Amino acid sequence: xxxxxxVSKRFGGLSVLQDVSFEVPQGQVFGLIGPxxxxxxxxxxxxxxLLAPSGGAIEFAGASLVGVKPHQITRLxxxxxxxxIRIFKEMTLIENVVVGMHAHLDYGVASWLFSLPAxxxxxxxxxxxxxxxxxxxxxxxxAFDTADNLSYGDQRKLELARALATxxxxxxxxxxxxxxxxxxxxxLMEVITKIAQRGFTVFMIEHxxxxxxxxxxxxxxxxxxxxxxxxxxxxIKNNPDVIEAYLGRDDDAEVAA
Numbered sequence: 001x002x003x004x005x006x007v008s009k010r011f012g013g014l015s016v017l018q019d020v021s022f023e024v025p026q027g028q029v030f031g032l033i034g035p036x037x038x039x040x041x042x043x044x045x046x047x048x049x050l051l052a053p054s055g056g057a058i059e060f061a062g063a064s065l066v067g068v069k070p071h072q073i074t075r076l077x078x079x080x081x082x083x084x085i086r087i088f089k090e091m092t093l094i095e096n097v098v099v100g101m102h103a104h105l106d107y108g109v110a111s112w113l114f115s116l117p118a119x120x121x122x123x124x125x126x127x128x129x130x131x132x133x134x135x136x137x138x139x140x141x142x143a144f145d146t147a148d149n150l151s152y153g154d155q156r157k158l159e160l161a162r163a164l165a166t167x168x169x170x171x172x173x174x175x176x177x178x179x180x181x182x183x184x185x186x187x188l189m190e191v192i193t194k195i196a197q198r199g200f201t202v203f204m205i206e207h208x209x210x211x212x213x214x215x216x217x218x219x220x221x222x223x224x225x226x227x228x229x230x231x232x233x234x235x236i237k238n239n240p241d242v243i244e245a246y247l248g249r250d251d252d253a254e255v256a257a
């Protein structure tokens with residue numbers, strides 16, 4: 001579904017990504033992991049059009065994403081959450097989710113200006129769908145609460161529901177459990193598992209190894225801007241290059257000691 005081939009990114013003289021290549025298969029949960037500063041979020045920003053690659057190809061469902069604007073990429077079927085929560089805290093939960101549908105809501109100017117029946121019908125359909133998506137993440141009982149009153153874990157779930165509202169074929173999750181406690185992580189793992197079972201393809205970047213290993217069917221590892229390993233969770237867990245990237249070499253440990 002998603003394919004990166006030889007992707008690089010430079011900021012001035014600094015090379016952040018070098019020859020990054022991997023594929024995200026349709027219908028799977030795929031993970032990209034790596035130490036802090038490895039370039040993971042840069043990969044997401046390239047895919048979603050927030051940054052332009054310095055080289056290489058990025059394809060989604062066979063079509064190039066290079067040079068395509070972010071809102072156009074959303075319409076193609078890529079939904080995303082962010083590492084830093086970006087919900088509208090002064091709005092209700094259901095309003096937050098409806099906002100996520102704006103790329104697909106075509107009321108027509110006249111319908112909107114004069115609140116014609118077509119506008120009212122589409123608006124009600126959007127609110128019904130938003131309520132359904134809140135149910136998917138376990139927040140339907142709080143649909144009319146103000147988002148600012150949510151716990152941190154529930155704010156993460158709300159952002160996930162809003163990403164689902166963009167009608168994604170591929171859901172990109174940027175460190176979905178960052179800042180969560182262990183109970184919140186377990187709850188979100190269950191939510192994402194159910195979303196994947198509904199047929200969504202999920203691509204996540206995350207630091208929490210236990211979370212990634214418990215969810216992903218395939219994992220790629222990024223270190224210093226390069227892919228150093230790719231495989232099943234079991235293969236990644238036992239890969240010596242991955243162990244070195246996270247824990248350092250034996251001689252590093254001796255020097256530190």
